[in-house]
Structures are given as structure tokens and as C-alpha cells.
Amino acid sequence: MTETTIFRNESTKPISSKTANIFGFLLPGIVLITLLLVWSLISFTNLFPTYAFPSPLAVLKSFTEEIIAGRLLNDIVASLWRVSVGFVLSALLGIPFGLWLGQHINARRAFVPMLNFFRFLSPLAWIPFAILWFHIGDKPAIFLIFMASFFPLALATMSAVATIPNIYFSVAKDYDIKGFSLITKVVFPAVLPQIITSLRVSCGIAWVIIVAAEMVGCQDGLGYGIWEARNGLRLDAAVCYMIVIGLLGMIIDRLLNQLTKLPNIRWGYER
Amino acid sequence: MKDKIIKSQLVLENVSHNYGAVTVLNNLNLVVNSGEVLVLVGPSGCGKTTLLNLLSGHIKPSSGIIKREGIILTVYQQDGLFPWLTVVENISLGFSKLMNDAEREAELKELIELIHLNGFEQYYPHQLSGGMKQRVEIARVLAGDSDILLMDEPFSALDYQTRLRMRFELIRILKQKQRTVVFVTHDIEEATQLADRILVLTNRPTTISCELTIKSPRPRNHSDPSVINAITTILQEMKL
Ligand SMILES: Nc1ncnc2c1ncn2[C@@H]1O[C@H](COP(=O)(O)OP(=O)(O)OP(=O)(O)O)[C@@H](O)[C@H]1O
Ligand SMILES: [Mg+2]
Numbered sequence: 001m002t003e004t005t006i007f008r009n010e011s012t013k014p015i016s017s018k019t020a021n022i023f024g025f026l027l028p029g030i031v032l033i034t035l036l037l038v039w040s041l042i043s044f045t046n047l048f049p050t051y052a053f054p055s056p057l058a059v060l061k062s063f064t065e066e067i068i069a070g071r072l073l074n075d076i077v078a079s080l081w082r083v084s085v086g087f088v089l090s091a092l093l094g095i096p097f098g099l100w101l102g103q104h105i106n107a108r109r110a111f112v113p114m115l116n117f118f119r120f121l122s123p124l125a126w127i128p129f130a131i132l133w134f135h136i137g138d139k140p141a142i143f144l145i146f147m148a149s150f151f152p153l154a155l156a157t158m159s160a161v162a163t164i165p166n167i168y169f170s171v172a173k174d175y176d177i178k179g180f181s182l183i184t185k186v187v188f189p190a191v192l193p194q195i196i197t198s199l200r201v202s203c204g205i206a207w208v209i210i211v212a213a214e215m216v217g218c219q220d221g222l223g224y225g226i227w228e229a230r231n232g233l234r235l236d237a238a239v240c241y242m243i244v245i246g247l248l249g250m251i252i253d254r255l256l257n258q259l260t261k262l263p264n265i266r267w268g269y270e271r
Numbered sequence: 272m273k274d275k276i277i278k279s280q281l282v283l284e285n286v287s288h289n290y291g292a293v294t295v296l297n298n299l300n301l302v303v304n305s306g307e308v309l310v311l312v313g314p315s316g317c318g319k320t321t322l323l324n325l326l327s328g329h330i331k332p333s334s335g336i337i338k339r340e341g342i343i344l345t346v347y348q349q350d351g352l353f354p355w356l357t358v359v360e361n362i363s364l365g366f367s368k369l370m371n372d373a374e375r376e377a378e379l380k381e382l383i384e385l386i387h388l389n390g391f392e393q394y395y396p397h398q399l400s401g402g403m404k405q406r407v408e409i410a411r412v413l414a415g416d417s418d419i420l421l422m423d424e425p426f427s428a429l430d431y432q433t434r435l436r437m438r439f440e441l442i443r444i445l446k447q448k449q450r451t452v453v454f455v456t457h458d459i460e461e462a463t464q465l466a467d468r469i470l471v472l473t474n475r476p477t478t479i480s481c482e483l484t485i486k487s488p489r490p491r492n493h494s495d496p497s498v499i500n501a502i503t504t505i506l507q508e509m510k511l
Contacts, residue, residue: 170329171351174344175364175415189355267354267397 054236059243062236071225076244078221082138083210086145087203094153095195099187101154102161112158115151123148123209131217140217141210148209149202156198160191193260193268200256207249222248272378272414272448279305279341279418279451281326286335288321295321297476298335303419308445308452310462312505313472319455322477323421326453341418341451346408349428352396358407359383359392365415382410385444402433409444419451427457438464442489463501464491471508481508 036056042048043055054062066072101107123144130140164187172178172186214223222245229238260269281303288296295318303309303326311319324330327343344365345351352361362382366375383389386406396404405425412420426434438461445452456462462469463485471481483504487497 165350167347167351168353170345171347171353171364173329174327177364186353189353192355263395264355267395270397 051233052235054239058236059239062234063240066225066237066240072240072244075220075222075225075241076248078138078218079210079214079223080248082141082213082221083145083203083206085138086142087149087206089142090146090148090150090153090202091199094150095157098154098157099161099183099191101158102191103183103187108158112155115155118147119151119155124212127213127216130213134217136217136219138218141213141221144209144213144217145206149206152202152205153195153198156201157191157195160194160198161187163194164190189264193265196256196259196265199259200253203252203256204249207245207252211245272382273416273418274447275449279303280338281340281343281419281451281453282336282338283325284336284338286325286332286337288318288325288330288333294476296325296332297478299477299479301470301479303451303453304468305451306449307467308454308465310454310456310466310469311472312456312459312462312469313477314474314509315457317472317474318477319472320423323423323453323455326419327421339419342416343419343421344412344415344417346405346412346420346422346425348424349401349404351408352404352411354396357393357395358388358399361396361407362410362414365411365413365417367416378414382414385413385447386410386440400433401429402437405429405437406440409441413444413448413450417450419453422452422454424455424457426461434458434461439490441465446489459502459505460493460498462505463498464493465489469501469505471505481505 040056043050043053047053050058063072101111126144126147127140130143134140134143168186168190172182177185210221211223211226214221215227218224222241225241226238229235229241259265283299283301286296286299286301287294299322311322313319321330323345325332325337326339327345328337328339353364356364359379362379363375366378370378379392383392386409388403388406388410391399391403396407399407408425426437429437442465454462454465456465466483466485469483469485470479471483472478473480481504483501485491485497485501487495491498
């Protein structure tokens with residue numbers, strides 16, 4: 001799959017020298033400050049009406065309000081919970097399913113067209129069903145997260161299994177590894193680096209979907225926060241939620257990226 | 272790990288093999304003697320890997336009989352180590368499940384010393400050089416109570432100097448841990464320095480065009496008369 005290579009190189013180039021380290025903070029810092037300056041400048045010149053273009057100061061003010069009121073933390077927890085549950089569920093089902101598909105040609109023939117169909121169907125299309133089936137609360141959001149990440153995960157795992165070099169199976173046969181331990185001792189570790197890459201990709205998708213899911217089916221969460229801010233014409237609050245969503249997404253990806261540093265996974269990124 | 276072979280038998284009787292329309296082996300007869308180092312040389316694509324796969328049982332012959340006795344393990348050309356396991360974990364794949372922890376520890380230590388990889392026990396294959404990886408492969412097949420080792424161009428992916436060094440390493444290791452060895456190579460010098468017996472194979476469909484026995488003791492210098500004579504004979508046989 002094409003998207004599985006996107007993150008590959010990031011951590012393979014160790015930034016070791018001191019100057020590289022300084023630039024690592026300095027360059028993004030310059031971009032950030034420039035962005036803030038441009039933002040301030042536009043809001044200062046009143047190009048847009050204040051209610052449609054909040055100033056950095058207004059956003060900062062609503063940040064403190066939201067934190068003090070406890071809403072922001074509550075919404076963060078709600079969104080993280082939904083994404084975690086939906087994501088873990090889809091990994092628990094999607095990865096074994098992909099491993100199984102990868103080993104059985106007829107299963108692949110049977111399931112792949114269906115999996116591809118659902119992969120290309122935007123999970124947001126399920127919103128009406130999610131609400132009718134699960135009403136309001138965590139469940140519809142979890143369902144949508146599941147629908148967003150299950151299919152890409154299963155497919156990526158399956159195609160990773162297909163690329164396992166034959167020699168590993170010969171070696172497994174030499175040392176009498178077969179049946180279930182063939183899966184746990186050879187197939188799974190052989191595809192783990194690719195699975196982790198695809199976990200990062202689908203976690204990114206899930207984090208994007210949660211915002212939309214919470215706008216319709218929930219009474220809290222970061223997506224709901226944006227929706228409510230819009231309804232109250234409080235775009236300063238909306239921006240503050242947007243910043244939190246983006247930052248949290250970056251942090252989650254960083255955490256998942258830590259997995260690629262584990263020594264028994266690292267090899268998959270060294271080639 | 273055994274120091275000696277207990278029993279080993281490897282016999283091909285009228286073995287033919289074809290992939291679809293391509294006949295690779297035609298009525299081949301071959302007896303591998305217990306304890307010998309048998310080296311196969313032959314042109315690329317003549318079916319040496321196929322022959323080893325038949326011997327190991329990874330593929331079944333189209334016709335003919337293969338008799339095996341003893342545990343057979345293969346050293347692969349490259350990338351035969353599991354990259355998600357450390358040196359020690361890879362070697363331990365060969366250990367029998369009946370061994371207790373103390374026995375494993377002792378054998379691991381002996382094997383690591385045998386292949387001169389002290390200090391690299393916890394390294395992963397991608398952190399090793401090509402020669403080190405092949406030494407780990409050799410340790411792994413020795414750990415497995417093996418009687419017969421099949422080696423498919425185990426050193427051909429290495430640079431020239433490392434290849435020379437590995438040749439003598441293997442001779443040293445086999446002196447301590449006697450095994451029956453079937454060794455495939457393109458390198459005629461390697462063949463003559465390692466072998467008790469050399470079989471020169473023809474192009475497809477493959478037959479044995481010439482058989483040489485070299486009696487002089489190993490390690491053999493490349494200027495050893497027995498080595499030079501054998502090289503000359505093989506080159507003539509291959510019309511080179
Ligand atoms: N799985 C396969 N399916 C079809 N044909 C095959 C297969 N494996 C090998 N062959 C064919 O059988 C012939 C012998 O292949 P083999 O790999 O045994 O040669 P080889 O002597 O090991 O060559 P080399 O010295 O290049 O490694 C080749 O012509 C090859 O095309
Ligand atoms: Mg070959």
C-alpha cells in the first residue's frame with residue numbers, strides 16, 4: 001500500500017550534532033512566530049469582522065476560561081477515550097483478520113473486494129446509521145472510529161504478510177515452527193514494523209474522524225466543543241479547540257513513533 | 272550440540288525434478304557419505320539450489336527416491352536470520368525443547384566462543400556485518416543437534432577477504448564439530464580448499480560431469496599441489 005511508507009524515514013536519520021539540535025527547535029519556532037505575527041496583523045487591520053476572525057489574545061483569553069471551567073479537560077478526556085476504545089477494538093480485530101487473510105489465498109479472494117469497498121467509503125457516511133443504531137453518547141463515535149480504522153488496518157496487515165520473504169518460512173520449517181507458533185513467532189514479528197506504520201496512519205485518520213463524529217452524536221468531546229462554539233458564535237473558543245486537537249494529534253503520533261524505536265522492531269526501518 | 276555425527280544418510284536414487292516444462296534434474300543418483308564435506312559446483316541456473324531443497328525436503332522430487340537419516344539444517348546464502356531476534360535468540364532456535372536452562376546457557380557460551388562473537392550476544396542481525404551474520408547462521412545450525420549441514424553459497428554475499436577468512440573459520444569449526452556437509456559454491460578455489468569430494472555439475476538437465484576426491488588434510492593452502500591440480504581439472508571440465 002502506498003500510504004504505509006509515508007512515515008518511514010523520519011526516525012532513521014538521527015539528529016546527533018548539537019547544531020542540528022538547535023536548528024530542530026529554532027526553525028519551527030521561527031515559522032510559528034511568523035504565523036502568529038501574520039495572524040495578529042490580519043486581526044489588527046480588521047480585514048474580517050472580529051466575531052469571524054478572533055485575535056490571538058481573544059483565543060488566549062478563552063483558553064484560560066475553558067481550562068478554569070474544566071470543560072476543555074473534560075472534552076479532551078471524552079475524545080481520547082472514544083478514540084482509544086474504537087482504535088483498540090479495530091486493532092484487536094483488524095490485525096488478526098489481516099494475518100489470517102495474508103495466509104489464505106481463498107480468504108483473500110473472498111474478502112478483499114469487500115474490504116476495499118469499505119475502505120473507500122468515507123466513515124462519515126455511516127453517521128446516520130451510527131445515530132439510529134447507537135443513539136447519542138460514546139457508542140456512535142466509537143463505532144465511527146472503528147469503521148475508519150478497521151479496514152485500512154486489516155488490508156495493510158494482509159499485504160504486509162504477503163511480502164514476508166519465503167526464506168523465513170523455510171527457516172521456520174527447519175526449526176519445526178508451525179501452526180499457531182508460526183503466526184506468533186514468525187508471521188507477526190515479521191510484519192510488526194509495517195503494522196506499526198499502519199497503526200500510525202489509521203490513528204491519524206481516527207483522530208480526524210472523531211471531530212466530525214462528535215459534532216453530531218455527542219454532548220461533549222473536542223468536536224462537540226467546536227460545534228458549540230460555532231453555535232454561540234464564539235470562534236475564539238473554536239480556535240482554542242482546534243489548537244488542542246492538532247497538538248494532541250501530534251503527541252499521539254509521537255507516542256506511537258516511540259514504538260518504532262523498540263529494538264525488535266527497529267530492523268524494519270533500517271533497510 | 273553434538274561433537275560428532277551419530278548417524279547420517281543422504282541418498283538420491285533416480286531423482287528427477289522439473290518446474291513445469293523446465294526439467295532441472297534428470298535421473299540423478301547421489302550418495303552423500305557420512306562425515307564428508309561434499310562440494311557441488313556448476314553453472315548458474317543448473318539446479319544446485321533445487322538439489323539442496325530436495326535434500327532438505329523443502330521441495331518434493333517429481334520422481335525418484337530420497338533417503339534421509341539424521342537432522343538436516345540449512346545455512347542460507349543471506350538473510351536467513353530472523354531480524355527481530357538477537358544473536359542469542361537466533362542461535363537458540365536450534366535448541367531442543369528438552370534441554371534445561373543450564374544446558375542452554377553452557378551451549379550458548381560455547382557456540383558464541385566458537386564463532387568468536389563474544390560481546391555481540393544481544394545484537395540484532397541488522398547491527399552485524401555480513402560475515403558476522405553468516406557465523407551466527409553457522410552457530411544456529413550447530414546448536415540444532417544437526418547431523419547434516421546444507422550450505423547454499425553461504426559466503427558468496429561477502430567481500431573477498433571476509434570470504435577467505437570464513438572459509439578457514441568453517442574448517443576450524445568443522446574440526447571441533449564434525450558434520451556431514453553439502454556445500455554449494457561458484458568459487459572453485461573455495462571448493463578445492465574445503466572439499467573431501469567435489470561434484471562438477473553440467474547445465475540443465477543437470478548430471479554429474481566429473482567427480483574429484485581430495486585427500487590432503489585441511490586447512491589447505493591455495494598453492495597446495497592438490498588444490499592446484501583440482502582447480503585445473505575443474506576448469507578444464509567446465510571448458511574455461
Ligand atoms: N520455484 C521455481 N519455479 C520455477 N522454476 C524454478 C524455480 N526455482 C528454480 N527454477 C528454475 O530451475 C533452474 C535451477 O534453479 P536453481 O535455483 O536450482 O539454480 P542454481 O544452480 O542454484 O543457480 P545459481 O547458481 O544461480 O544459484 C533455473 O533455470 C530456474 O529458472
Ligand atoms: Mg542457487
